[in-house]
Amino acid sequence: MRTSFATAELMARDTGVLLLLDGAESSFLDLRDPAHLDFEYHQQMDAVLAAQRGESSPVKALHLGGAGCALARAWDVTRPGSQQLAVEIDEILAHQVRTWFDLPRSPRLRIRVGDAAEVVSGLRPGQWDVVVRDVFNGGSVPAACRSREFLTACLEALTPGGVLLINTPSTPRAQAGAEIEALAEALQGDASGLVIVADPAAVRGRRRGNLVLVARREPFTAGEYEEIERAVRRLPLPVRTWSPDDAAVPRPESGQTS
Incomplete structure (x- = not known):
């Protein structure tokens, strides 16, 4: 069907439904096991959150980019008592996913129609335990959602100890590098608050994949760094952590600004 x-x-x-948008895999929802996460980067985000906040503690989570709300649906089961908000720019899709899938109702999961870049600018400081940025348009992240200003607003919206989880493509490498640099700048140049989770082939640009930026x-x-490392190495498809200073991590092109 045509959405907005x-x-x-x-x-x-298998036991679920795959949602494709313009032919690209967008969400997988297991109809038998809501806690099951099929996408590797979802598993990585879940493992990082477990390492940071325990396996089952409730969270206030903001999901920028909703689609099928697979991650929010899983956390509703594994973290009872959580309150979550998904922001989805596609109005028809936001309505249809509640028809297609057994998503939690408000206040456990609210779905708000809106542009993530505009919503972030209006967030209150210290509002969310975890912010997930998973915004894509035509296979790439909109520039407005990878700018230093956007990332700064996401960080400021976190509670003390709260974590920002970002899904970004590993290629083009210069664009991935520019986003990593913008995130480091949003952290006021202190890279000790930034960890990258990915497999070596994706980090080194040998294949297109996902980088999960944790800030x-x-x-x-x-x-804490070791806890995250151990958690992601225990995944079905184990990955590792990287420091933004690691030589293998993508860099922006010379002169490229964030």
Whole structure:
């Protein structure tokens, strides 16, 4: 069917339904097990949050980019008592996913129609335990959602110890590098509050994949960094953590600004 911005298709796969937008895989929802996360980057985000806040503690979570709300649906089950908000720019899609899928109702999960860049500018400081940015348009992240100003607003919206989880493509490498640099600048140049989760091939640009950028206003201690490392290495498809200073991490092109 045609939504406000794309053509949506539902495809039965294994025990769930795959949502495709303009032919690209957007969300997978397991109809038998709401806690199951099929996408690797969702598993990585979930593992990072578990390492930071425990396996089952409730959170106030803001999801920028809703689509099928697979991650929010899983956290509703694994973190009972959570209150979550998904921001989705596509009005028809935001309505249809509640028809297609057994999503939690408000106040457990609210879906707000809006542009993530505009919504972020109006967030209150210290409002959310976790902010997830998973905004895509035509396979890439809109420039307004990877700017230093946008990332700063996301960080300021976090509670003390809260975490920002970002899904960004590993290629083009210069664009990924520019976003990492913008996030470091949003942290006022203190890279100790930034960790990158990904497999080596994606980080080094040998294949297109996802980078999960993990950031918070407070520096990660050595112990916390190790906890995240252990958590992501235990995943079904294990990955590792990277420092933004690692030589393999993408860099912006010379002169490219954030």
